[in-house]
Amino acid sequence: MSTFVDDFPAEAKVVRSSMYNAFVALAIGALMGILQTLYRTDVFHFISAEQYYTVLTAHGVFMVISFTIWFLVGVFAWAVISSLDRGVEDLRFTWAWFGFMTVGTLLAAIAIFGGFMSDPPEVLGSELSADVLFTFYAPLEAHPFFYIGLVLFVVGTWLAGADWFRSYLAWRSENPGERIPLPTFMVLTTMIMWYIATLGVATSILVFLLPWSLGLVDTVNPTLTRTLFWFFGHPVVYFWLMPAYLLWYTLLPKLAGGRLFSDPLARVVFVLFLLLSTPVGIHHQYLDPGIAEGFKFIAMTNTMFLLLPSLLTAFTVVASIEHGARQRGGEGRLGWLKALPWKDPVFTGMIFAGLMFAAGGFSGMVNAGMNINYLVHNTLWVPGHFHLTVGTAVALTFMAASYWFIPQLTGKQLVGRSIALVQVVLWFVGMVFMTNAMHRTGMLGVPRRTAEPWYDGFEYAGNVAEHNFQIALGGTILTLSILLFFVVILLTLLRGSKGGVEGSSIPEPLSGPDHSPAVIDNLKLWAGIAIVLVIMAYTLPLASIVERGGLFGPDGMRSFPSGNPGFLEYTSLFVQMVIQNATEVIFR
Amino acid sequence: MGSTEQEVKQDGSEATQPVREIGHDEYDPIGTLTLIALYFLILISMWFFMYFVEFVGNDPTVVGMV
């Protein structure tokens, strides 16, 4: 059995480099994370209150845009190449998307870090800074570099997707009639979702925010750009999560000593995510004025459907692990849990990540309910929720998976296995402290995104100091965990001895793809339905937002070329745009 | 049975050595069912608890007159 780097040395280099970029982003993000944690809990102020927002922007962007996406393009490239068992079609193209993403990251980073200078220089006619947080809502305005960087980064991911579709089509022409290998199927469905989702953010940036930041237009309609952001902002969470699911479905059963319980169920889950991820974004805007309650209610209903694929995943993944445990000799109703390879940091890290995700499921349901959302909206509860989901379910899965990937990608054995085990456990413990206290303070009304959430003549109705202590303690444990992560990775890269790494083959599922109807592999069909659902969910809200607030804001409305087009014209324009882009994506 | 054969490799990792082969038909995921049922119980009780947090402590938000 051979490792990935033995089979595909040139491709392994791209995957490796993507992951190294992810690690750099993780290191920067973690540094920012502890700085802001200590500030807002009033433990220690290394930064000023103004710099807090630069730090917070850097934390958000480096964690959830750079770290996650750099890592996942590595995972996806690995998944496609290894499951199709063929190298990329053209290595120069592969490095090209890598290049786009790199330049994009650097430009955005320059804009963000400009904010740390006491007197940022003028570049392209505006001050170099981007204190806009990772949601970059208008009226917060960033330097054009920030938006251009994001665009280049996203274009890089589009090209990466094209690379994988290209591999798939080449494979298909040689293997007509065969079922798409599961990991490739997962990557392709996720990428179709990503193409649809990023149309929102691309429109928001290219049509509105970038021209505005460059001074080409004077105003924008903030509700419109927010809505376009969340058109992308919800599916992006599945873009982070799907690679983690991919690893849970493929790697975890193997590590547990078993086989995936059901290949068809896994495919159904990914199709459901493709269909349901996008028409729900308005659930982030329950408190936005200017969007009718009815639209919010529809978004809430769609969101509740989205629980289904995650519950299916819980069942399939746990059943696969139980299968492994029983094959390893585990007995009893729950006694089999003892037969699992708990000393393996890859396994244990991913299980803890999944456990945290189950907890995040509850706070997610609270967020998703319109009425209870009002209770926690924009409080620290929300960061509490997503440090369970993206901050642990995804991030911890990626860190744990790194202990498997780095040997696969370098041929070197992991050094410091027990440190790695301590690392994943510490992450879990740190997050228990930090997120629990974040949820609790959120319920007391403590706001998120606030450097100094304390006010004269006002007391919260609860023991905020105690919770703050737990948040700071949790944050410190997390920082320690990150340090250990880098110790293991660096030790492995510098000291790891070559050879002896187990092969990367994934065992066959218990119930194979031939147990599912062939229509499941019909990607065009699912893409078509997904687009129709998006059009249904978004046409009316977008049209009414534009009608109320103008395409470029109330004043920009008058300067819009065709005077004051009515509801129908906007609607048909939007539908045309969506269909055009979608057909390009599908039939590229 | 009941014991797990663990083979420790050079780098300290345990090789996952199955002691028996379990096929699709003879596998009954009773443990999974137990865990999922447990999770549902927790969810339901937390949901129930939330009723008190939301409605007993505050006035209803969406329902009712403005």
Ligand code: HEM
């Ligand atoms: C070293 C570990 C970490 C610490 C100590 C930490 C701490 C924090 C704190 C205290 C906040 C809230 C700040 C505020 O609202 O005022 C925050 C926000 C955030 N964190 Fe983390 N975090 C960590 C890791 C992560 C990870 C791994 C991710 C995702 C992969 C992540 C993603 C985010 C995001 C997206 C925000 C919201 C930023 C915004 O509101 O614009 N964090 N973090």
Ligand SMILES: [Cu+2]
């Ligand atoms: Cu969402």
